[in-house]
Amino acid sequence: xxxxxxxxNNQWKTDRNHPEWEKMGLDxxxxxxxxxxxxxxxxxxxxxxxxxxxSPLMIDELMGNLQRMNLPYALLWGRDTPVLYxxxxxxxxxxxxxxxxxxxxxxxxxxNNSRTKSFTIAVFRTKKDGNxxxxxxxxxxxxxxxxxxxxxxYGSDEARAYQIGLVIExxxxxxxxxxxxxxxxxxxxxxxxxxxxxxALEQGFLDAHDIAVDYAEDTNGWxxxxxxxxxxxxPRQFRHSIDHIMVRNAPDGFVKRFDRYIADSYLPxxxxxxxxxxxxx
Numbered sequence: 668x669x670x671x672x673x674x675x676n677n678q679w680k681t682d683r684n685h686p687e688w689e690k691m692g693l694d695x696x697x698x699x700x701x702x703x704x705x706x707x708x709x710x711x712x713x714x715x716x717x718x719x720x721x722s723p724l725m726i727d728e729l730m731g732n733l734q735r736m737n738l739p740y741a742l743l744w745g746r747d748t749p750v751l752y753x754x755x756x757x758x759x760x761x762x763x764x765x766x767x768x769x770x771x772x773x774x775x776x777x778x779n780n781s782r783t784k785s786f787t788i789a790v791f792r793t794k795k796d797g798n799x800x801x802x803x804x805x806x807x808x809x810x811x812x813x814x815x816x817x818x819x820x821y822g823s824d825e826a827r828a829y830q831i832g833l834v835i836e837x838x839x840x841x842x843x844x845x846x847x848x849x850x851x852x853x854x855x856x857x858x859x860x861x862x863x864x865x866x867a868l869e870q871g872f873l874d875a876h877d878i879a880v881d882y883a884e885d886t887n888g889w890x891x892x893x894x895x896x897x898x899x900x901x902p903r904q905f906r907h908s909i910d911h912i913m914v915r916n917a918p919d920g921f922v923k924r925f926d927r928y929i930a931d932s933y934l935p936x937x938x939x940x941x942x943x944x945x946x947x948x
Contacts, residue, residue, distance in 0.1 A: 739753055
C-alpha cells in the first residue's frame with residue numbers, strides 16, 4: 668500500500684525585493700522567500716509538489732536550500748510549472764511539458780501573459796510498492812470575465828475551460844498508456860462553480876476536497892501578497908478557492924485528507940497557501 672502526500676503551491680513569481688517591502692523593513696526577494704518555502708516543505712514533508720509561478724532564480728534558490736537541509740528532492744523542470752519530488756520515494760517514469768497557446772478559439776486577444784501559463788505531467792512509480800500514478804501541475808489564465816472587474820478580458824472563463832481541456836486531453840493519452848490514477852493540482856484561477864471546474868467534472872475528475880475520507884480543510888486559502896506588501900488571511904468559504912486538486916480513476920478511499928498549510932509566518936511568502944492531499948492506494 669502506497670501512502671503519499673501530494674501538494675500544490677503557487678509561489679508568487681518575483682525575484683527582487685520591492686520598494687514597499689523595503690519601507691517596511693521586509694524582503695520579498697527570491698533568496699529570502701525560498702528559504703521560507705524550504706522550511707515549509709521540511710515541516711509538511713510532501714512527496715511531490717506541483718509548483719506554479721516560479722522563476723529560474725527562485726528554483727535555484729529553493730534547490731540550494733533543500734540541498735543544504737539534506738532533503739532528498741529532485742526537480743522536473745517545466746518553465747513556470749515544474750514538479751518537485753522525493754527521489755528516495757518516487758521514480759520518474761515519463762513526463763511532458765507544454766505552454767498553453769496564446770489564443771482561445773472564438774475569442775480575440777492573448778490568453779497567456781508573458782507565456783507563463785503551462786502544465787507539466789509526471790508519471791511516477793513508488794519505490795516501495797511499484798504503484799504508478801500520474802501527477803500534473805498547471806497554471807491557467809488569470810483575468811476575469813466580469814465586466815465590473817479591474818482585470819476584465821472578454822472570454823477569460825472560456826479560455827480557462829479551453830486550457831483545462833487541453834491538459835485533460837494529454838492526460839488521457841498517458842492514462843491509456845499506463846492505466847493509473849491521475850491527479851491534477853494547480854492554480855486554476857477559477858472557483859468551484861466555474862466553467863473550468865464543471866468541465867473537469869464532466870470529464871470524470873473529482874474534487875479532492877469533496878472525496879476526502881478523513882478531513883477536508885474548508886477555506887479558500889488565498890490572501891493579498893504582492894509588490895505592495897501583504898495582508899492577514901481573511902478566509903472565505905472553500906467554494907471561492909482558485910487552487911484545486913482534482914482526481915480521476917483512483918480507487919475508493921484514495922484521498923484520505925485534504926489540507927492547507929496556513930500560518931502567519933507564511934504570509935510574506937506568497938498569496939497562495941500550499942494545499943495538499945494525503946492519498947493511499
